[in-house]
Amino acid sequence: MEHPILFISIILEKLGLPVPHGFVGHTFLEQICAPYMTYTWLVMAFLFIVSKLTLGNLEMIPGGGQNFWEIVIGGMDDFFADNMGREMTDKLFPMIATFALYIAVANLIGLIPGFMSPTSSINTTLALTIIVWITHHVIGFRAHGLNYYKHFIGPMWWLIPLMLPIELISNFARLLSLSIRLFGNIMAKETLLGILFMLAGAFFAPLPIMVLGVLVSLVQAMVFVLLTVVYIAQAQEHAH
Amino acid sequence: MITMDITLVIQMINIIILMFLLNKVLYKPVLGILRERSKKMKGTQEEIERFDKDARLRQEEVDKKMAQASSKAKAALDSARTEAAAAGNEKLAAIKAEVDADREKKMSELKSQIDSAGKSLQESLDTFAGDMAGKILGRSL
Numbered sequence: 001m002e003h004p005i006l007f008i009s010i011i012l013e014k015l016g017l018p019v020p021h022g023f024v025g026h027t028f029l030e031q032i033c034a035p036y037m038t039y040t041w042l043v044m045a046f047l048f049i050v051s052k053l054t055l056g057n058l059e060m061i062p063g064g065g066q067n068f069w070e071i072v073i074g075g076m077d078d079f080f081a082d083n084m085g086r087e088m089t090d091k092l093f094p095m096i097a098t099f100a101l102y103i104a105v106a107n108l109i110g111l112i113p114g115f116m117s118p119t120s121s122i123n124t125t126l127a128l129t130i131i132v133w134i135t136h137h138v139i140g141f142r143a144h145g146l147n148y149y150k151h152f153i154g155p156m157w158w159l160i161p162l163m164l165p166i167e168l169i170s171n172f173a174r175l176l177s178l179s180i181r182l183f184g185n186i187m188a189k190e191t192l193l194g195i196l197f198m199l200a201g202a203f204f205a206p207l208p209i210m211v212l213g214v215l216v217s218l219v220q221a222m223v224f225v226l227l228t229v230v231y232i233a234q235a236q237e238h239a240h
Numbered sequence: 241m242i243t244m245d246i247t248l249v250i251q252m253i254n255i256i257i258l259m260f261l262l263n264k265v266l267y268k269p270v271l272g273i274l275r276e277r278s279k280k281m282k283g284t285q286e287e288i289e290r291f292d293k294d295a296r297l298r299q300e301e302v303d304k305k306m307a308q309a310s311s312k313a314k315a316a317l318d319s320a321r322t323e324a325a326a327a328g329n330e331k332l333a334a335i336k337a338e339v340d341a342d343r344e345k346k347m348s349e350l351k352s353q354i355d356s357a358g359k360s361l362q363e364s365l366d367t368f369a370g371d372m373a374g375k376i377l378g379r380s381l
Contacts, residue, residue, distance in 0.1 A: 031247050040251060044258050051266040058273045060280070066270070073270045093271070094263035102258060118251075122242050127251035 007114045008038040036121035043106045043118060076100060076225075083229045088139070088236065095135065099128055100225045103182065107217030110190050111210050113197070119220075120187040122179060129179040132228045140235035151235070178227060185220050189213045 009019045012033050020030045031037070054065025062070055076097050080089040103119060110117030118124045140148045152171070154163025193213065196206040374380045 028246065031245055032250070034247065037247055037250065040254055044254060044261070047258065048261050048265060051262065055266065055269055058269055060273070060277060062273075066273075069266065069270050070274060073267060074274050077271060077274070094259045094267050097267060098255065098259040098262050101262065102255065121247075123244060123248045124251050126244065127248050128255060130248075131252060131255060 005114055006035050006039075006116055008042065009033075009035050012038065034121075035116050036118040036124055039109065039116050040106070040118040040124060042115075043102060043109060046109075047101055047105060072101075073097065080229060084233045084236070088232065092135070092232065095131070096225055096228055099132075099228060100221055103128070103224055104218060104221035107186055107220055108214065110186065110193070111213050111217070117186045117190055117217075119182055120190040122183045125179040125183040126175075128182075128224070129175055132178065132231065133175050136228075136231040136235045139232055143236045144238075148235075174227075174231065178224065182220050182224055185216055189216055 012019050017033050018027065018030045019033045019035075020026070051069070055069060056065075058066060077089060077093060080093060080096060084092070106119045106124070107117050109115045110120065137148075140151065144150070152164055152167040153160045154167070189209065189212075192209050193206045196209060199205060370381055
């Protein structure tokens, strides 16, 4: 099902660019002009411009915009430091905070008619998940060296034949669970909104789903970040 | 619907670019000011504690000085009181001695007068007795 009206796609079509009429494009240019790509750039531009505009000149006694960012960033910083430790937070804060802001804005932007959530594409969510997955293994190796393998062999040596496959599968399943959870939730929201909009948009039928959509968008962003923090914290811990 | 293609890699690059951008315009400045503020707050707190300690020390010093001054004043008062009492007693003793001397002198004068009066009376006793007897008898003896 194609999204009803996406203003960026319409603009690109008017410019003569090949916007795919389906979920994905076939040529490279079509793939780049796919709505989830263009809306990703929109979200990126939005985050960059908003933060640039709201943080004109920083003061010791914060004003409106600075106050908001201080609460958001200070809150995340405290939360990450509580769970991963101060040192790891200082290193990884930009990555995890970017995930939080990007996913929250990308999820919420789909609630506005004419926009779509970039997170309703598996390519976006899987890209985020792969970064998290690689990062947590890199942190595990850096923290424990080659002893990191002990995370995968269970508590006793004679349980290795049982535990090793289970641990490996559960670790690789993180790739699927993180990406498909976010993708599934947001795609379901987008699809449902699209259908309701087409069926009875004039009667405000999508409104209840939009209310739920706000909740789902924020909860999914929180879940993704929470799991990222948990995976990184686990990778740092000693194996049992 | 679930199709993975080259955009997966582009999205990864996008996110990494966004990380750098936001780190530059958002995280670094905000975290910097948060840290600066907490440092400043800590500094102010330390300053408050230092001032508090200073004030307490000064109060103690003032109390000590007050106690010293009070004991000094008390000692001065006591010594002045003793001096005044001693001076009073001395003066009293001098007056008493003067009065005693005066009295002695007056007493001795009085005594000498009594004695001289007694003596003169004694001397004129015979004359008086003769005169009295002559008056009683109505003739001279």
